[in-house]
Each structure stands twice: as structure tokens, then as C-alpha cells.
Amino acid sequence: MKVYGTSVSGNCYKIKLLLHLLKVPYEWIETDTRKGETKTQEFLLKNPVGKVPLLELDSGEFLSESNAILYFLAKDTAFFPNDLLVQSRILQWMFFEQYSHEPYIAVNRWLIHFQNKKDDPKIQGNHIKGLDALRIMNDHLSTNQFFGSQRPSISDISLFAYTHVAEEGHFPLSDFPNLNSWVRRIKEIPNFIPIY
Amino acid sequence: MKVYGTSVSGNCYKIKLLLHLLKVPYEWIETDTRKGETKTQEFLLKNPVGKVPLLELDSGEFLSESNAILYFLAKDTAFFPNDLLVQSRILQWMFFEQYSHEPYIAVNRWLIHFQNKKDDPKIQGNHIKGLDALRIMNDHLSTNQFFGSQRPSISDISLFAYTHVAEEGHFPLSDFPNLNSWVRRIKEIPNFIPIY
Structure with missing residues (x-):
């Protein structure tokens, strides 16, 4: 899977941290909000909200909102217990x-x-x-x-x-x-x- | 279960609407933010964030944040499909x-x-x-x-x-x-x- 993110952003760091804790391999694609890289036409096709982090699955589907991505990655792991x-x-x-x-x-x-x-x-x-x-x-x-x-x-x-x-x-x-x-x-x- | 809420609040209405759609009985306890009723010492013991909606379970436990309450009520129903x-x-x-x-x-x-x-x-x-x-x-x-x-x-x-x-x-x-x-x-x- 790929993660589009700005390295210094806390919202993007959430995803990186969880992926490391879970030892899940990923590709990080640096996408800097400060350079307008989340507002290009190309990026808006991936995420119409124009924000990072953005998760791209191997299927080519996208998921946005840092906390929804955390849920997707943590479900059925110890970081989201089954109660x-x-x-x-x-x-x-x-x-x-x-x-x-x-x-x-x-x-x-x-x-x-x-x-x-x-x-x-x-x-x-x-x-x-x-x-x-x-x-x-x-x-x-x-x-x-x-x-x-x-x-x-x-x-x-x-x-x-x-x-x-x-x-x-x-x-x-x-x-x-x-x-x-x-x-x-x-x-x-x-x-x-x-x-x- | 009990729902503490301000009737005109959209966040509180979310809970009422889902409970009706699911036909789940509940007791509504009108708690008006405009009258400061979510900032009393008594209410802050129930929810330290001082906000409604607030769900009180029959066990006496509390759950806040409208969207987290929606999740709690909708899990394993058609309003939160199992994919x-x-x-x-x-x-x-x-x-x-x-x-x-x-x-x-x-x-x-x-x-x-x-x-x-x-x-x-x-x-x-x-x-x-x-x-x-x-x-x-x-x-x-x-x-x-x-x-x-x-x-x-x-x-x-x-x-x-x-x-x-x-x-x-x-x-x-x-x-x-x-x-x-x-x-x-x-x-x-x-x-x-x-x-x-």
C-alpha cells in the first residue's frame, strides 16, 4: 500500500507510526501541503477533499481522513480490541x-x-x-x-x-x-x- | 438507555434519528446547552467535556461524541455493514x-x-x-x-x-x-x- 503524506504533519505521522507498530510494509509518497501538492488536479482526483494523509490500497482504491485510516489498519489487531x-x-x-x-x-x-x-x-x-x-x-x-x-x-x-x-x-x-x-x-x- | 441532549442540536438529533430508525426504546433527558446545563458540576461528572449528546447505558456507563454513539448503536446493524x-x-x-x-x-x-x-x-x-x-x-x-x-x-x-x-x-x-x-x-x- 501507498501513503501520501507530509512528513512533519501529525495527522500523517499517525499513519506512519501505526504501520511501524504493526510492522506493515508501505511506500511513503511525500506530498507537501506547504507546496500546494494536495491541491493539484492530479491529487484532487485521488482525494477531492485535497488533504493528506491519503491511503492508496493495492486495489487502487483510496481512503482519506487520518482516523478512518487508523481504523482500517488496526481492525482485528490489538490496537482496536474486539469489545x-x-x-x-x-x-x-x-x-x-x-x-x-x-x-x-x-x-x-x-x-x-x-x-x-x-x-x-x-x-x-x-x-x-x-x-x-x-x-x-x-x-x-x-x-x-x-x-x-x-x-x-x-x-x-x-x-x-x-x-x-x-x-x-x-x-x-x-x-x-x-x-x-x-x-x-x-x-x-x-x-x-x-x-x- | 438514556440520551442527554438539546432537541434543536443536529449532533443530538443524530442519536434520536438512529434510535427511531432502529426502533430502539430510550429515555430523552432534555439538557439545554443554551441554559448552561452541560456545564454544571453534576453534568461534568457524567461528561468532563461538557457536551451533549451523551449516552447513559443501563450499566451506568457513559459514552460521548455523537459519531461514536452512532457507531455503538449501529454496529451489527444494516447502518454499519460488515465490510x-x-x-x-x-x-x-x-x-x-x-x-x-x-x-x-x-x-x-x-x-x-x-x-x-x-x-x-x-x-x-x-x-x-x-x-x-x-x-x-x-x-x-x-x-x-x-x-x-x-x-x-x-x-x-x-x-x-x-x-x-x-x-x-x-x-x-x-x-x-x-x-x-x-x-x-x-x-x-x-x-x-x-x-x-
């Missing part, structure tokens, strides 16, 4: 990630670390909402080792992607001790690969 | 809904129709991005009857919730003929219940 309520909680945290976490934490990382737009008017509001998301995660980890399941699952991979580099968006990770312990636990999973 | 790629496409459209659709279409409906904030500076940008989402959906429907599957699935329920009332947020549905046909198809599903 309906556990599966639903894993998805709960993945929808939380896309709605209440990524739009603030990933976007401020993008503006501050990659675009050097430290004065963008969106940053302050995003910072407040991003801190809310980190606090909710930190509180959850006061009585849980992971998100959604008793062991690492695709909800952890999804949340890890932008959380562990949140300081690049000026989020003070040191204020959230449970998050730091969880980040260490994820890095200890066999076959872990870093984003950089 | 991995179809399931992944259904989730693909549900993540699209929460990331590229709801934040623009639902928010403008909220600001314009419920809050009477027609001059809010966010409306114009949301309008452009919401039109993008409707165009992507309309294009998909030029060669498909539904989203993700050959028959109605939880991705249709998820996307229907805010799309069919998008005009309340001043989105011109009449510009998207395929969307209008699809809205009619959804309303024809046996046991359909309207939002109002």
Missing part, C-alpha cells in the same frame, strides 16, 4: 481529537512553528481551547493508563501525534504531569518511530 | 463531518438562527468553508446514492443532521441538486423522524 464499548470509547477519543484538540493544538503548532505567524489573531483563542483539551486528557490519565482501552490503541496514536509536539505550538506540556508519563509510555511501545 | 473498507469509508465521511462540515455549517446555523448574531465576524469565513463541504458532498452524490455505503448508513445520518437544515445558517441548498435528492432519500427511510 463494542471499548471500540466506541476509542472512537469517542478520536472524534474528540479531531473536534476539540487538533483544530487548536495542531493549528497553533502550524502557525507558530512552521509559518512563523506568531501574531496571528487566531492563536490566543486556540491556546485557551487547546489547554482545555490537554486538561481533559490529563484528568483522564489520573485514573487511566491510556485512552479508550487498558492498553495502547489507535485513540492513543491519534492523540499522541499532536500532543507530544504541542510545545511547538507553545502549549506548556510540563504543566500536565500525567500527559508526560503517557507520552513516555507511548514511546516505549515496541517498534515506536519518532515524528522527526 | 472493512465500507466501514472505513463510513468513518471517513463521519470524520469529514466533524472536521470539515459541522464547524462551519452547524456554527453558522447556531449564530444566525439561534443566537441572532448575523454580524459575527466568523460567519463569512465559515460560509466559504461550509460551501466547500456541501460542494464535495454534492459532487460525491453525482455518482453515489449515499455516503460510504450503497445504502443508508451512519455516515448519512451524521451528514444529514446539519445538512438538511443548512439554510437556517444561510447556506443555499437549492444550489446543490444532488444534495436535495439525497435529503429526500433519507426522509423516505422507514421510521424517519424529523428534527422539529
Whole structure:
């Protein structure tokens, strides 16, 4: 299978990380959003939404949305256990990630670390909402080792992607001790690969 | 089971609609975000994210995030067929809904129709991005009857919730003929219940 992705993107890193944890071979096709490579006519034929990551199956079919790709790859593995309520909680945290976490934490990382737009008017509001998301995660980890399941699952991979580099968006990770312990636990999973 | 929800909310309506389509009995507990009822200490113990819809199982356990609740209720029914790629496409459209659709279409409906904030500076940008989402959906429907599957699935329920009332947020549905046909198809599903 092929993965179209921007290497520094957390959403794309999710796919790379899971494929390494599962020891699944793949071909990475660097497709840089910063160079407009996801908005070309050729790419839009593959994914009309114009975003990466994008999975191309050996059959030639395409699948988009990072968290849907994680589901596709993890089904029937230990990263998506076979219990309906556990599966639903894993998805709960993945929808939380896309709605209440990524739009603030990933976007401020993008503006501050990659675009050097430290004065963008969106940053302050995003910072407040991003801190809310980190606090909710930190509180959850006061009585849980992971998100959604008793062991690492695709909800952890999804949340890890932008959380562990949140300081690049000026989020003070040191204020959230449970998050730091969880980040260490994820890095200890066999076959872990870093984003950089 | 119990559903905590705000009746006029599209996210909450998703759950009500699926429960009716599946003929599953439930108790609706009106919990109005506009009155701050999702931010009380009592409610935050049920859902630390402070949002509805929230599902309470007979076991006393809670599940949040509208699309994760849809998954929980639809698994092993015709609304979530048992084919991995179809399931992944259904989730693909549900993540699209929460990331590229709801934040623009639902928010403008909220600001314009419920809050009477027609001059809010966010409306114009949301309008452009919401039109993008409707165009992507309309294009998909030029060669498909539904989203993700050959028959109605939880991705249709998820996307229907805010799309069919998008005009309340001043989105011109009449510009998207395929969307209008699809809205009619959804309303024809046996046991359909309207939002109002």
C-alpha cells in the first residue's frame, strides 16, 4: 500500500507510526501541503477533499481522513480490541481529537512553528481551547493508563501525534504531569518511530 | 438507555434519528446547552467535556461524541455493514463531518438562527468553508446514492443532521441538486423522524 503524506504533519505521522507498530510494509509518497501538492488536479482526483494523509490500497482504491485510516489498519489487531464499548470509547477519543484538540493544538503548532505567524489573531483563542483539551486528557490519565482501552490503541496514536509536539505550538506540556508519563509510555511501545 | 441532549442540536438529533430508525426504546433527558446545563458540576461528572449528546447505558456507563454513539448503536446493524473498507469509508465521511462540515455549517446555523448574531465576524469565513463541504458532498452524490455505503448508513445520518437544515445558517441548498435528492432519500427511510 501507498501513503501520501507530509512528513512533519501529525495527522500523517499517525499513519506512519501505526504501520511501524504493526510492522506493515508501505511506500511513503511525500506530498507537501506547504507546496500546494494536495491541491493539484492530479491529487484532487485521488482525494477531492485535497488533504493528506491519503491511503492508496493495492486495489487502487483510496481512503482519506487520518482516523478512518487508523481504523482500517488496526481492525482485528490489538490496537482496536474486539469489545463494542471499548471500540466506541476509542472512537469517542478520536472524534474528540479531531473536534476539540487538533483544530487548536495542531493549528497553533502550524502557525507558530512552521509559518512563523506568531501574531496571528487566531492563536490566543486556540491556546485557551487547546489547554482545555490537554486538561481533559490529563484528568483522564489520573485514573487511566491510556485512552479508550487498558492498553495502547489507535485513540492513543491519534492523540499522541499532536500532543507530544504541542510545545511547538507553545502549549506548556510540563504543566500536565500525567500527559508526560503517557507520552513516555507511548514511546516505549515496541517498534515506536519518532515524528522527526 | 438514556440520551442527554438539546432537541434543536443536529449532533443530538443524530442519536434520536438512529434510535427511531432502529426502533430502539430510550429515555430523552432534555439538557439545554443554551441554559448552561452541560456545564454544571453534576453534568461534568457524567461528561468532563461538557457536551451533549451523551449516552447513559443501563450499566451506568457513559459514552460521548455523537459519531461514536452512532457507531455503538449501529454496529451489527444494516447502518454499519460488515465490510472493512465500507466501514472505513463510513468513518471517513463521519470524520469529514466533524472536521470539515459541522464547524462551519452547524456554527453558522447556531449564530444566525439561534443566537441572532448575523454580524459575527466568523460567519463569512465559515460560509466559504461550509460551501466547500456541501460542494464535495454534492459532487460525491453525482455518482453515489449515499455516503460510504450503497445504502443508508451512519455516515448519512451524521451528514444529514446539519445538512438538511443548512439554510437556517444561510447556506443555499437549492444550489446543490444532488444534495436535495439525497435529503429526500433519507426522509423516505422507514421510521424517519424529523428534527422539529
